[in-house]
Amino acid sequence: MTDISHQFGDESCLATVSAAGAELSALVFDGDLDALWNAGPEWRRHSPVLFPIVGRLADDQALIDGKTYRMTQHGFARDRVFEWIERTPTGCVLELCADDETQAVFPFAFVLRIAYRVSAGQLIATYTITNPDERKALPASLGVHPAFNWPLHPGEAREDYEIIFEQLESEPIRRVAGGLLLDETFPSPVDGRVLKLSDSLFVEDAVIFDSVDSRSVWFGRPGAKGLRVKWAGFDELGVWSKEGAPFLCIEPWRGHASPANFSGAFKEKPGLLHLGPGAEWTASWRVAATDA
Secondary structure, three states: OOOOEEEEOOOEEEEEEEEOOOOOEEEEOOOOOOOOOOOOOOOOOOOOOOOOOOOOHHHHHEEEEOEEEEOOOOHHHHHHHHEEEEEEEEEEEEEEOOOOOHHHOOOOOOOEEEEEEEOOOEEEEEEEEOOOOOOOEEEOEEEEOEEEEOOOOOOOOHHEEEEOOOOOOOOOOOEOOOOOOOOOOOOOOOOOOOEEOOOHHHHHOOOEOOOOOOOOEEOOOOOOOOOEEEEEEEOOEEEEEEOOOEEEEEEEEEOOOEEEEOOOOOOHOOEEEOOOOOOEEEEEHHHHOOOO
16 A cells, blocks of 8 residues: 555455556456456556546537636546545455636536445445535536457457447447547447447547447457446446557546537536536446356
8 A cells, every 4th residue: 555556455355546546457367367458558548537628628628607718638636646535355345536727627516436345356446526616516427447358368359359238229329539539420330239349440539439338248269358337327338449559548527528510608518517516416337257
């Protein structure tokens, strides 16, 4: 245990979380399945927290109460150092609160608390946003962005990997251009419940399911142990990789990038939560190593 990071787990799952960004930075199952991307040169993050926006704003600008604020892609939480609230052998709790630095780009009060724990061989992450302001609502989004090794096992072919959805996913998908959500929709690349993975899938950036019915997916190579990812409280799902990079991101979101044609005030941006004074919102995701 250090001020910088905290390692915790059980005999089946060992995790490490960093105070910087409250980011999950290592995840190993059964002593030898190294699940989490190592933040290599292709992408220098492991599993950033997206708050108070998911995706980009047009020109990286938010119009709030008649004033323009600059906020870059995915918001500021991933670049802030969180406070340790609790650390135990099986988990930890971290917190980020509004301060002068956040107020300069996002003039709202908030408390973002993230709890990680390992239980029965799985990692569970729970996110709680609280609006402590007694007078005005808090408009915000939150997303998770875990990157998993692709392939999970040395020597496997990446093109043999697939995502199996819990439900049939035939609804059209969305795409982004320049980081902004396109108005048009695209045919779903999911065949029944199966999304075959390939580099060509990500030439046009992320695959965005904004009307996803599933609340879990399995990622892996048929016949080998893979990862079961489940979520609750999130409405959208992004799947993303950099072309040719050996990682895959499975990203439950509450919110999405600004539509390409949106030019209104921040509070009118589609996809936001609107937490009234004193209100609270909670969501979670979990991951375990399983067969399909």
